[in-house]
Amino acid sequence: MRYARILIIITAALLFASIAASMEEGSGTGDGPSYTIDFLWIALILIIAKLSSLVEKWGQPAVLGELIVGVILGNLTMLGINALAPIGTDPIILFLSELGVIILLFQIGLESNIEEMKKVGVPSMLVAIVGVIVPFVLGTVIIGPWLLPGLSQNAYLFLGATLTATSVGITARVFKDLGKLHTKEARIVLGAAVIDDVFGLVILAVVSAIVTAGSVSALSVGIITLKALVFLIGSIMIGQKIASPIGKWLSEVHTGVGMKFALAASFCFIFAYFAQIIGLAPIVGAFAAGLIMKPVHFTYFIEPEVVTDIKEHIKNHHDQQAVDRVIQKHSHKHVEDLIAPLGLLFVPIFFVLTGFTVNLATLFDVKILLIALGITIAAVIGKVVAGYAVKGVDRKIVGWGMVPRGEVGLIFATIGKGLGVVSDQVYSVIVIVVILTTLMTPPILSFLIKRMKTEAPA
Amino acid sequence: MRYARILIIITAALLFASIAASMEEGSGTGDGPSYTIDFLWIALILIIAKLSSLVEKWGQPAVLGELIVGVILGNLTMLGINALAPIGTDPIILFLSELGVIILLFQIGLESNIEEMKKVGVPSMLVAIVGVIVPFVLGTVIIGPWLLPGLSQNAYLFLGATLTATSVGITARVFKDLGKLHTKEARIVLGAAVIDDVFGLVILAVVSAIVTAGSVSALSVGIITLKALVFLIGSIMIGQKIASPIGKWLSEVHTGVGMKFALAASFCFIFAYFAQIIGLAPIVGAFAAGLIMKPVHFTYFIEPEVVTDIKEHIKNHHDQQAVDRVIQKHSHKHVEDLIAPLGLLFVPIFFVLTGFTVNLATLFDVKILLIALGITIAAVIGKVVAGYAVKGVDRKIVGWGMVPRGEVGLIFATIGKGLGVVSDQVYSVIVIVVILTTLMTPPILSFLIKRMKTEAPA
Numbered sequence: 079m080r081y082a083r084i085l086i087i088i089t090a091a092l093l094f095a096s097i098a099a100s101m102e103e104g105s106g107t108g109d110g111p112s113y114t115i116d117f118l119w120i121a122l123i124l125i126i127a128k129l130s131s132l133v134e135k136w137g138q139p140a141v142l143g144e145l146i147v148g149v150i151l152g153n154l155t156m157l158g159i160n161a162l163a164p165i166g167t168d169p170i171i172l173f174l175s176e177l178g179v180i181i182l183l184f185q186i187g188l189e190s191n192i193e194e195m196k197k198v199g200v201p202s203m204l205v206a207i208v209g210v211i212v213p214f215v216l217g218t219v220i221i222g223p224w225l226l227p228g229l230s231q232n233a234y235l236f237l238g239a240t241l242t243a244t245s246v247g248i249t250a251r252v253f254k255d256l257g258k259l260h261t262k263e264a265r266i267v268l269g270a271a272v273i274d275d276v277f278g279l280v281i282l283a284v285v286s287a288i289v290t291a292g293s294v295s296a297l298s299v300g301i302i303t304l305k306a307l308v309f310l311i312g313s314i315m316i317g318q319k320i321a322s323p324i325g326k327w328l329s330e331v332h333t334g335v336g337m338k339f340a341l342a343a344s345f346c347f348i349f350a351y352f353a354q355i356i357g358l359a360p361i362v363g364a365f366a367a368g369l370i371m372k373p374v375h376f377t378y379f380i381e382p383e384v385v386t387d388i389k390e391h392i393k394n395h396h397d398q399q400a401v402d403r404v405i406q407k408h409s410h411k412h413v414e415d416l417i418a419p420l421g422l423l424f425v426p427i428f429f430v431l432t433g434f435t436v437n438l439a440t441l442f443d444v445k446i447l448l449i450a451l452g453i454t455i456a457a458v459i460g461k462v463v464a465g466y467a468v469k470g471v472d473r474k475i476v477g478w479g480m481v482p483r484g485e486v487g488l489i490f491a492t493i494g495k496g497l498g499v500v501s502d503q504v505y506s507v508i509v510i511v512v513i514l515t516t517l518m519t520p521p522i523l524s525f526l527i528k529r530m531k532t533e534a535p536a
Numbered sequence: 537m538r539y540a541r542i543l544i545i546i547t548a549a550l551l552f553a554s555i556a557a558s559m560e561e562g563s564g565t566g567d568g569p570s571y572t573i574d575f576l577w578i579a580l581i582l583i584i585a586k587l588s589s590l591v592e593k594w595g596q597p598a599v600l601g602e603l604i605v606g607v608i609l610g611n612l613t614m615l616g617i618n619a620l621a622p623i624g625t626d627p628i629i630l631f632l633s634e635l636g637v638i639i640l641l642f643q644i645g646l647e648s649n650i651e652e653m654k655k656v657g658v659p660s661m662l663v664a665i666v667g668v669i670v671p672f673v674l675g676t677v678i679i680g681p682w683l684l685p686g687l688s689q690n691a692y693l694f695l696g697a698t699l700t701a702t703s704v705g706i707t708a709r710v711f712k713d714l715g716k717l718h719t720k721e722a723r724i725v726l727g728a729a730v731i732d733d734v735f736g737l738v739i740l741a742v743v744s745a746i747v748t749a750g751s752v753s754a755l756s757v758g759i760i761t762l763k764a765l766v767f768l769i770g771s772i773m774i775g776q777k778i779a780s781p782i783g784k785w786l787s788e789v790h791t792g793v794g795m796k797f798a799l800a801a802s803f804c805f806i807f808a809y810f811a812q813i814i815g816l817a818p819i820v821g822a823f824a825a826g827l828i829m830k831p832v833h834f835t836y837f838i839e840p841e842v843v844t845d846i847k848e849h850i851k852n853h854h855d856q857q858a859v860d861r862v863i864q865k866h867s868h869k870h871v872e873d874l875i876a877p878l879g880l881l882f883v884p885i886f887f888v889l890t891g892f893t894v895n896l897a898t899l900f901d902v903k904i905l906l907i908a909l910g911i912t913i914a915a916v917i918g919k920v921v922a923g924y925a926v927k928g929v930d931r932k933i934v935g936w937g938m939v940p941r942g943e944v945g946l947i948f949a950t951i952g953k954g955l956g957v958v959s960d961q962v963y964s965v966i967v968i969v970v971i972l973t974t975l976m977t978p979p980i981l982s983f984l985i986k987r988m989k990t991e992a993p994a
Contacts, residue, residue: 113630113631113634114808114809114812114813114818115809116631117638117805117806117808117809117818118805118806118809120801120805121801121802121803121804121805121806121809122802124798124801124802124805125798125799125802127798128786128789128794128795128798128799129786129789131789131792131794131795132789169627169628170627170628170631172571173571173574173628173631176571180575328586328587331586331587331589331590334589335880336586336589336880337586337589339877339880339881340582340583340585340586340880340884341583343578343579343582343880343881344579344580344582344583345579347575347576347578347579347582348575348576348579350572350575351572351573351575351576351579354572355572360572360575416877416880417877418877419797419874419875419876419877419878420877420878420881422793422794422797422798422801422874423797423801423878426798
């Protein structure tokens with residue numbers, strides 16, 4: 079009964095959006111280029127994404143629901159419904175989607191802590207190294223030549239390179255959805271994913287150079303690696319140093335919540351920008367920015383509304399200590415609270431769009447599907463064994479946390495296709511591997527995390 | 537000393553952005569079309585906009601600071617600094633700017649109340665009518681032919697039509713900046729601006745029809761008016777009816793803060809979308825959406841974090857009534873709190889961009905400037921007398937609240953230019969009128985509002 083009603087709402091929302099999208103836009107006082115249709119898309123994605131959180135009632139993380147409704151929306155064309163197809167290529171929606179994943183990683187950085195991350199530096203590094211080497215070797219010399227015989231050596235190189243990728247967004251969301259971001263497993267995976275992005279950058283440069291020039295110099299590999307490391311370490315060190323004085327200076331202009339928000343958001347966006355400039359994923363920059371934003375940088379800012387409110391209501395009890403505790407707690411939380419609504423708006427757009435770009439038609443070619451299944455198994459094994467590189471944690475969770483290839487794998491494959499090394503067939507295979515590793519991770523990871531939870535008290 | 541430091545920060549931020557913007561984007565793992573430069577622009581706008589709130593120390597509303605830094609950033613090309621010029625035409629930034637003003641009007645709608653708005657229906661209507669007729673007559677038959685002799689009758693018609701426009705964004709921000717949204721004056725101006733938008737739609741259609749077809753039928757005028765009224769009244773009535781059951785249904789899926797946010801944001805975006813479809817400004821739809829979002833629609837949602845927090849800290853005092861009061865207060869405020877960070881991010885983009893598009897070079901032609909000054913005086917008089925259409929309030933505040941022409945005036949002029957009626961000379965004049973009415977309103981309105989405040993207790 080309850081679910082029937084929700085199905086009716088979903089159908090109504092889709093019908094409504096389809097009709098609305100097919101209406102021609104009025105002229106009237108429209109100012110220049112009209113982005114109005116994007117407001118409809120955003121509203122539709124928001125509502126459908128929230129309805130999909132129904133999956134939580136069946137013990138699944140909300141992100142799985144968003145991915146699935148994305149897949150459904152993106153494949154409605156198969157049923158002849160084309161009204162929503164423009165969503166997938168709308169530049170505004172693509173931007174908001176990127177904004178979404180950047181804000182997600184910034185939030186996750188905010189909830190993390192640089193000292194805690196340093197503690198898992200060595201295990202993260204081990205997981206990243208094993209999680210790069212094993213899938214690369216499997217793809218390049220074992221599973222690749224076996225399942226896709228007769229290709230050039232360069233094609234296997236690219237396949238192997240693709241399998242080294244890790245898309246941290248999915249895993250981070252699962253940990254966040256289940257409230258497990260503070261576990262050691264989550265921190266190891268986050269650290270390993272950041273390191274994996276540096277490796278990925280180097281691997282992509284090396285493989286591309288081998289394909290185009292036939293070889294690669296140690297010097298250029300060294301330069302790429304150095305640039306990435308200097309950015310990551312340098313930005314974190316400099317950021318930590320300058321965040322506090324900048325916060326102090328800005329608080330002299332204005333002590334309101336707006337300035338605090340502007341400071342935090344600017345750090346996030348500037349770090350994301352420079353990460354991209356250096357060749358890393360922008361989300362790595364956003365995560366780093368979140369890591370260095372400590373509450374201490376905001377002590378110069380007053381939180382007028384919350385504080386006044388709480389003070390007013392507690393002061394009659396003459397318990398100054400209680401008042402202070404509440405204020406303390408709220409001012410520490412506040413940056414995260416200010417960023418949270420941005421996450422509510424934009425993060426679902428990223429995951430729905432990730433699902434949206436999944437082309438179910440690729441699954442219909444049985445031969446390609448079977449090859450892809452084989453390579454998916456290799457892709458999973460390659461990352462799951464990486465979890466066994468560390469001790470003292472639930473290794474399966476760490477390993478599965480590295481499994482999703484997401485958009486990072488697709489970028490590798492697309493570059494390979496552009497270089498003429500990755501054939502249409504191999505590209506389709508990679509797309510399926512990306513789909514499967516991305517969609518299978520949330521339920522499996524969620525199962526493993528819950529099992530850990532129930533085992534703990536035993 | 538303090539201001540010197542801020543000037544250093546502003547200069548550093550600009551230098552930094554200029555250098556960053558002139559850097560070429562790295563390739564690396566960049567995914568498809570790169571929007572990364574937009575993150576830099578957003579960060580720059582945010583920081584510069586917040587620094588500009590320095591104007592508050594001199595008693596000016598923050599919006600004036602945002603407009604001024606926008607003017608400065610947009611005219612740096614005069615000093616040979618071209619690195620920031622792409623901001624003005626960047627489609628992403630233009631979208632975020634539109635998103636900003638939509639969120640602003642949604643926030644203002646949320647803070648307003650439909651019953652309170654109904655109470656000022658008659659005065660708002662009077663202000664709107666006088667504020668349309670007087671500037672139209674002044675522009676078409678008095679000031680236009682006097683200062684710009686020898687033009688076609690149609691050119692004067694368009695000039696008059698342009699002067700009827702009201703851009704509510706500036707005024708609404710001033711009232712909001714000064715915490716005066718709940719005054720009767722603010723409500724009258726908001727109501728009049730919405731009605732003015734309906735009039736503007738009709739006037740634009742009529743004037744365009746006269747220019748292109750030589751005449752206009754009463755029927756088509758009636759249809760346009762009817763469509764706009766049916767949308768406005770219909771959407772508010774239907775929205776009020778369906779918001780509560782939809783809220784209840786959605787809360788069955790999920791009672792978290794995310795669903796509440798999705799519900800509110802979707803209403804905002806869908807209303808903005810349909811307003812634009814009907815030919816009204818999207819901000820009129822967003823304002824209407826805010827008006828109908830009453831706390832009662834959210835009573836099905838739990839506010840887990842805030843409530844738990846406060847409960848925990850007060851329960852030891854055994855004052856259940858105090859606990860309930862705090863919870864009540866917080867749950868009523870929560871939708872506004874959820875939307876506020878979106879406003880912090882996007883609203884400054886709108887105002888900085890509004891300033892950005894001001895081309896100071898137009899002010900250098902002395903003859904055009906003088907004509908524009910004359911027409912600006914007429915434009916101001918035409919709206920200020922509209923304030924005298926009502927009694928029992930500070931009429932000057934109401935009148936001045938209607939003065940800014942903003943982007944609405946520019947749209948009229950641009951359409952007239954497209955129809956070949958508005959010459960380059962007249963267009964330049966209109967641009968200056970828009971600039972002056974937009975920039976002069978915040979300080980004058982702020983002065984009037986503060987005077988009202990100090991007079992009240994006397």
